[in-house]
Amino acid sequence: MKHSNIQEMEDSSLWIILDRQKTGTASYIPLLDIPKQILERYRDTEFAGTGGKVFTLQTHVNMNWQLKRIAKAADIDKRLIFHMSRFSFATTVCLTQGVPIESLSQMMGHLSIKTTQIYAEVTRTKINEDMTNLAKTIEGKYDLSNTPTKKRVMKVAFNNE
Incomplete structure (x- = not known):
């Protein structure tokens, strides 16, 4: 990646814009605060x-050798x-x-969403968070009817016989 791949948008946000070598598709990745800090921290280092x-990776x-050096420098x-790093970005981040x-x-530069689905690791924690968010979103929007359904009436009648 080159510094020219990091572009400032009209709203002052920074994006990495590059063509993926493997697929030839464009990737558009907005830079969050931590990546910006990493870029700045390692700007004038070995x-x-x-x-x-941006980095000495060819x-x-x-x-992988450079990542080993970075891990050692960061006490990882x-x-x-x-x-x-791609897997962690896709799943965890x-x-x-x-x-x-x-x-x-789009950010990963995949030609097909099916390729991205490989990264779609669903955890119980994520499912719980999603359902908790859904519960908050629909809270008060739906009510349980007091009118019993035909099945419920028949089941109740059957159990009382």
Whole structure:
């Protein structure tokens, strides 16, 4: 990624805009505060790129080696690899926080939403959050009818015999 891929929009927000090498599709990714801070923190360090590049990452092998160095510098006791970062972004950062899969698909540069669905890891926590939000949204909008349905009347009558 090059600094030229980071563009300021009319509303002053920063976006990463680039064409995915694998699919040739455009990716549009708004930069949140933490990524902005990371870019600023590593701007003038040994990890900063040259020739307009943001970081000194050229190949997957080199990228994984650099991620190992970054993990060590950040006291992260886990082996980091490139695909892990895409997976974590997709699942932990986006999907579990409520970003629609359609938006994620565009950010990831996927040609088909079916490719993005691979990342759609649904957890019990997420289901609980979604249903809690739904309960708040529909609260007071629906009432249980006091009129019994035909099935209920028949069941009650059958059980009382």
